[in-house]
Amino acid sequence: xxxxxxxxxxxxxxxxxxxxxxxxxxxxxxxxxxxxxxxxxxxxxxxxxxxxxxxxxxxxxxxxxxxxxxxxxxxxxxxxxxxxxxxxxxxxxxxxxxxxxxxxxxxxxxxxxxxxxxxxxxxxxxxxxxxxxxxx
Numbered sequence: 001x002x003x004x005x006x007x008x009x010x011x012x013x014x015x016x017x018x019x020x021x022x023x024x025x026x027x028x029x030x031x032x033x034x035x036x037x038x039x040x041x042x043x044x045x046x047x048x049x050x051x052x053x054x055x056x057x058x059x060x061x062x063x064x065x066x067x068x069x070x071x072x073x074x075x076x077x078x079x080x081x082x083x084x085x086x087x088x089x090x091x092x093x094x095x096x097x098x099x100x101x102x103x104x105x106x107x108x109x110x111x112x113x114x115x116x117x118x119x120x121x122x123x124x125x126x127x128x129x130x131x132x133x134x135x136x
Contacts, residue, residue, distance in 0.1 A: 001100060002069060002072075003123070004068070004124040005104060006065065006124060007067060008120060009039065009120065014036050034068070034107065036111070046106070052071070108123065116133060
C-alpha cells in the first residue's frame with residue numbers, strides 16, 4: 001500500500017534529513033526525519049518509523065510541484081519468513097497499514113489547510129473546496 005500527499009503552496013517544501021541521536025560512541029545512531037517547511041518561521045521535523053519508506057518526489061506537468069510518497073517497507077523476504085515461522089501475515093499487514101495511514105494523517109495535519117488559496121498537504125485525488133472571498 002502507498003499514500004501520496006501533494007504539496008500545494010508557494011514556498012512549501014519537504015525533504016528527508018538524517019541526524020545523529022544519542023552518544024557519538026553508539027554506532028548506527030542516525031535517525032531519519034521528514035522536514036517540512038510549510039509557511040511557518042521554523043521547519044517541522046517528523047521522525048519516520050523504521051517500517052515505512054518515505055520519499056519526496058518532484059512532479060511535472062499541469063500540477064507541477066512536489067509530493068510525499070509513503071510506502072510500506074515490508075519486503076518479499078519478510079513475507080516468506082513470516083509464513084515459514086507461522087506468523088499471521090494478515091494481522092501484521094493490517095498493523096502496517098494502520099501505521100502507514102496514521103503517519104500520513106499526522107503529516108497532512110501539520111500545515112493548516114488554507115480554504116481561500118488552496119494551500120496545504122492534500123491526499124492524491126482529493127477534492128479542493130475553496131471558499132469565495134466576499135469583497136466590499
